[in-house]
Amino acid sequence: MSQWLPIAHIAQQVQTGRLLAADLVETALKTITDKLEYQAIIATTEQRARERAASIDAVVAEGKPVGRLAGVPFIAKDNFLVFGANTTAASNILKGFDAPYQSTAIELLEREGAICVAKANLDAFAHGGSTENSDFFTTKNPHDPTRVPGGSSGGSAAAVMLDMVPFALGTDTGGSIRQPASFTGAVGYKPTYGLVSRSGVVAMASSTDVIGPLTRTVEDAALVIDVLAGKDPLDSTTVERDSSGYVAELPQDITGKKIGVVKEYFEEGLSDGVREVIQASIAKLKDAGAIIEEISLPSLPLSLAVYYVVCPAEVSSNLSRYDGQRFAYSYGNAANLEESYSKTRSIGFGKEAKRRIMMGTYVLSSGYYDAYYRKAQTVRTKLIQEFNEAFKQVDFLLGPTAPTTAFKIGENASDPLQMYLTDVMTVGPSLVGIPAIVIPAGTSQGLPVGLQLMAAQHQDRALLGLAQGTEGLLA
């Protein structure tokens, strides 16, 4: 059982003076201290959090409104620009970087009264699926500290499941919210591409980067998205929010909902343990009246190859700003500008960032651009068409989230390709830009397994409704 009430309930209690924001912040900070050994947290923002809590309690005492997330503590992945602590993206090159402004997502949450209490660990620059690529330390899985929490939003997922806060923010470029949700038993939501502003978030691969919440329930995830969704003049890729909002009416009935089980997800590579849990979930959905159909997406097995061309290409471009001249770490003893660039970057970037920069530089370089980058982006078109066709036949798609449950720390660390393969089931929706949510579906040998549900672009509201109905069946 969580020590936290549903988010809407907490805010209501704070608004009516039955709970104090100050006490909620202390509860969060104490839990963070009690669970330090899991290394989910890079830094707390305790001073600013306490000040914000006091001012919210003061506004309540005056009888004024304080917002839909009043007093609700949360943790942000350390690639969000936040006041009150440095923003490092878990990288040495950004160590000590004090953001001069906050990300739009943080501003929107604060406007509704939410309070950021800490910054969570991640794979440096969000490159990875385990937090082992953090330049600082590896976060441990709350269910088994010898295992990874997944990644790259592994610190955020662990923080929620260690009960530090009711929700945490993550980013998902190829599965970085969904895979750690599956590995830790959290709910992880990747909205439609463009639904949430990315202004003030450290960029990874801009054509697939999205922001979303990690929570314990779909209801909480929907409320957070309801606060975050919509156009932002500071991010020209943002799209209009749903005029009905994202908080679903209850109860959610799944009778008659057409759900496509993606055939390719169940072919080679899926472990027996995960397969059993997902098959059992499908059976429960069927019993509850959902119409289950098999759907084939023939290009899906190519999606990881597409992703590992497109993503490093965009990474190499986005990371070029870290040149040691304008902000962040700078090598002090360079003889000339050229050396200042190359030494700064070689010392400041970790192995995986360098690997992706090299890979991206390769696929974008003259002579290889057509064979790799252009080809990958064209296969991406094919993938988009296949998903679009599927959504003409069914309302939703379903599959596992990752081939396995949480793996041991160190198990995949020596082979980058092996690590990339943990993204194989999540990159498809990222490349297509559709919403996807992971909800806990059960366990295999004591470790959580998440079910991944997907919908067409902009069908976030319907997807959250389905997820809420499904969550009840699988609990």
Added chain:
Amino acid sequence: MAQLSREDVLKLARLARLALTDEEVEEFRKELEGVLQYIDMLKDADVSGLTPTTQVTGLKNVMRDDQVIDYGISNKQLLALAPGRQDDLIKVKRMIG
């Protein structure tokens, strides 16, 4: 299958402004070859008649008014982030000559 030489890796490192150690050059050579071998599966995909995807929102020419918005950030705060400074300028190593 794509094969990479030491020189290929050094060329990429130069383009990417990375100074690699000898060990890193060999390590990345092997690893990049491994990843290239994996993505080789794209070669056989039939994409005739299709154009590349560059973005997935369908948005076009997103414009805004050309107006200064005050974010409450001063020049001084932003300049303070730069490792090298002189007066109100960012100082870098000599670029020419």
